[in-house]
Amino acid sequence: MLNSLKTYYRLKRSDFLSQLRLKILGPNVTGLMIKSQNGTIVVDPEDVGVGWELAKNGVYGQDLLDALLPLIGPESKVLVAGAHVGSLAIPLAKVAAEVTAFEANPNTYRYLELNRQLNQSNNLTLIPLALGSSSGTLQFLLSRVNSGGSKRLPKQAHIAYYSDKPEVVDVAMTAADETLPDATFDLIIMDIEGSEADALKGMPNLLSRAKYLFIEYLPHHLDLVAGVTDEEFVALLSPHFFTAKHHGSDLTGQSPNLLPFFKSLRELGGGDVLMTK
Known part of the structure; x- marks a missing residue:
């Protein structure tokens, strides 16, 4: 959990690796191009999250x-909330008819734009x-060591969110129904580091x-970043989806009461959830 000594040392190790990489590469390197199974992806040299995994594996x-x-086909339309550098949006765009991707971090968005061009993902719309x-x-933390962990200003400060001394900036925010009033998506993917509940509203x-709906549910994001209860979170999902499946275990839930599913998932530390009609 976030309070453990193990988490503290993991954060310090990530920061050390990030600074070591920057020192080796020098101040003039602003991006690393990686030819991966996800596509040709340029990442921030400082990032040791997604960027490290792409480079290593x-x-x-x-x-x-x-x-x-398996959820999409050549006629499908996909919405990605929290696209980061495009490591999921770009391979999805190779299969789907259209992919629309939101990314709030202005630094990460520049890499996302470049990666769209490099992969000729002409059916990928970026917002x-x-x-x-x-x-x-919205006040927003620009995480450096793990740029995919950038998030809205948390309700409660914690070392896990501030260990790499992120810059705090204001970013523009929208309600998806306002920006895309007539759109229909077969699949919505949401990984926005604690903004999930507000975005669902x-x-x-x-x-x-x-x-x-494929959505990330992490208890510490719900508690410390959003200040939202499991009951409030489930109330936003229940009118639209009737079954829930944890990606990573056999844990499932079904309407009319999805709350026990999320309570059980909280005990597991959270994870990704596939919601279906």
Whole structure:
């Protein structure tokens, strides 16, 4: 859990590796191009999250892609909330008819734009906005060591969110239903580091029309970043989806009461969840 000594040392190790990589590469390297199974992906040299995994293993999130790709086909439309550098959005765009991707981090968005061009993902539409319950601005942490962990300003400060001394900036925010009022997506993927509940509030119409929602549920994001209870989180999902399956175990849940599923998943430390009609 976040309070453990193991987590503290993991964060310090990641910061050390990030700074070591920057020192070796020098100040003039602004991106690393990696030819991977996800596509040709340029990453921030400082990132030792997704960037490290792509460089080391030549693939990122293969287990996620194995779960997501069977849900779509050549006529499918996909929405990715929290696209990061495109390591999932780009391979999904090779299969789907259209992919629309939101990315709030302005630094990461620049890599995402470049990666779209490098992979000739012409059916990938990029939107440089955070998702929330309404239009406005949002205070946002630009995580450096793990740029995929960038997030809205947490309700409660914790070393796990501030260990790499992230810059705090204002980013533009929208409600998905306002920006995409007439859209229909077969699959919605949401990994936005604690903004999930607020984003769900701004997209009831999109959720009602979607076949699948693949969403990250992490208790510490819900508790410390969003300040949202499991009951409040489930209330946003229940009107639109009737079954839940944990990606990574046999844990499942079903309406009319999805709360026990998420309570059990909390005991496991959270994870990715596939919601279906």
